[in-house]
Amino acid sequence: MDRRHFIKSGAAGLALGALGSRTAQAEGINDANISSSASTSVIPAGRPGGIPIPGGAFRPVPGKKLDGGPGYNDPRNRFGGAMRVGRDISPLYTYENIPSESEVEFKTFHIDVVLTEHELVDGVKMHALAFNGQVPGPEIRVQEGDWVKVVFTNKTGLMHTIHWHGLFSPYEMDGVPYTTQPPLMPGQKFVYKFRAAPYGTHFYHCHFSTPLHQAQGMHGAFIVESKDDPVRKQFPYARDYTMVLEAFALDYARQGFNAMLERMKEKMRLMKLHKLSKETLAVFRNYGDLKKHIKAGYIPPYSQNRNQGGSVLPNWNFFGINGKSYPATSPLLIKPGEWIRIRLINGGFLEHYMHLHGHDFYQVANDGALLPAPIRGNTIAVKPGKTADIVVYGNNPGVWTFHDHDTTRVTNNGVYPGGMLTTLEYEDFVGGYAPLTAIDE
Known part of the structure; x- marks a missing residue:
């Protein structure tokens, strides 16, 4: 797949590589917003140790732990009062009132999932489920408030969805199989639409058979940039890296893929013959619903003999x-x-x-x-x-x-x-x- 197929003209930028130095920008997103034209000159040190005080406004009280500790809530640690605490909550919207493509411009991305071999280090390859054939998937960067459209195509023999981890999407766009949407069968497409909010560092991943699919490659960064970046104002960073x-x-991937493909083929065959309902793979919305299906003959997967199903634990x-x-x-x-x-x-x-x-x-x-x-x-x-x-x-x-x-x-x-x-x-x-x-x- 070439780059033009992934991102349409005028769409938001994405990083095909892992680090910020490889980030490609789209129209409407200035390079200065990401890789910065901010001055890289030495700012006069504001405390012993040589770490500067940007603009003289930020005078940190050292904290001993990153989860709080001395100095965590000290008013002297508040970016000179300029830093926004928390995030603005966007007005509620539902799938039904998402604007049409004739009303607003959508930043459009094309993501395919494929089964491939991925090289971790020289001489070591793994079987991977990969967004656009790469691990991690392509980094998506958009501006806060942008309308986003993702055309997701399943090019594997398994079922998949995409969950937008940390983003405020409509319920139908959350990517939880059999709860917010049906999973994509092999060869199917699904179009996700939502508004990019809140700003910050987020990611996306498959939410079907998550322990295998996410761990074996189906994850990627989703960066929502603030139009008024308070971090850059106080720390004029020149480079923006993603790790x-x-x-x-x-071994889990090798054994798990083979076993899962065989089980999935059989399940899809039975579903086509109407001998197996979708509840077999369902996430039940409440315990009462699960009990009702068990009384009707549903056998939960956790009660079956997993040793006979090719299941392995990850090492x-x-x-x-x-x-x-x-x-x-x-x-x-x-x-x-x-x-x-x-x-x-x-x-x-x-x-x-x-x-x-x-x-x-x-x-x-x-x-x-x-x-x-x-x-x-x-x-x-x-x-x-x-x-x-x-x-x-x-x-x-x-x-x-x-x-x-x-x-x-x-x-x-x-x-x-x-x-x-x-x-x-x-x-x-x-x-x-x-x-x-x-x-x-």
């Missing part, structure tokens, strides 16, 4: 950032005196503790919502389904490690180093250290 944190179970043995395991991960580039923004998205099912060497950073947003006060730290916990935005100031030239501090996740199939590790690299840095011997020799 999708992932855990992969290669997470590879970990990645934006679909790659170290050393195949891409570095984060920075210059002295420059601010950068990093959007962390946990697209998997494990908690990760991202630690940056040689620097402090400030967390400025959680699940897309701005914090009442930036929180200073060097390690941040990102739980499954969560997003966190941090800003980093370039005041310590070098090549610095940024990794999950649960070092079992900094491995490739148990071999260290690997996995969820990248580097913060200063451009044009020439270090004076040349390793002479390994530490264990």
Whole structure:
């Protein structure tokens, strides 16, 4: 599929790569809004340690934990009073009153899901369910308030939906199979329409057979940019990076795909013959509804002998950032005196503790919502389904490690180093250290 098929003329920008440096912009979204034409000159340091005080307005009281702690609610931590707390709640709208395409311009995206092989690191490939053939899926960037249209095509032998995690979509667009919509059968299309709100860092993922589909590739970043970015006003960041944190179970994928395809083929055959109802795959809306169907003969999947169905438990043995395991991960580039923004998205099912060497950073947003006060730290916990935005100031030239501090996740199939590790690299840095011997020799 070429790029023109994915995004129509005049549609919003998307990043085909993982990091912000690869983000492509659409008409109506100025490059300066994302990769910034803001000054990268050194701002005079406002406190010991060299981290500047943008405009002299922000004087943080150090907090010891990123989930609160000393200084968290201190009024001196409020971006000089300029930072919006929380998000504006958009007026309620339903699917029925979404405007037509003749009334408003929709930012239109085409997303296909395919079964493919994805290379995590040299010599290691996995069976993946991939949006537009890539893991993670293409990054979607739109402006707050844009009307969004996503044409989703199922090109696999499985059933799928897309859930817009953190976005205020109409009920019918939420992507929960048999609850808000029927799942897409093989070869089918579904058109999602909604307004881009609230602003912030979000993501999208499959919500059918989620443990397998989401973990094996069906996830991607969805960034809603603020038209009046309060973060950039106080931290004039020059680069905007996205890091999708992932855990992969290669054996689970190989065994799970084969077993699931066989079961799905049989279920669809029986459904066509009207010998199997859709309730077999349903998410029941309440316990009473489930009990009613059980009395009528429905057998819940959890009560069946799962050992006979090819079911396996995931053994997470590879970990990645934006679909790659170290050393195949891409570095984060920075210059002295420059601010950068990093959007962390946990697209998997494990908690990760991202630690940056040689620097402090400030967390400025959680699940897309701005914090009442930036929180200073060097390690941040990102739980499954969560997003966190941090800003980093370039005041310590070098090549610095940024990794999950649960070092079992900094491995490739148990071999260290690997996995969820990248580097913060200063451009044009020439270090004076040349390793002479390994530490264990």
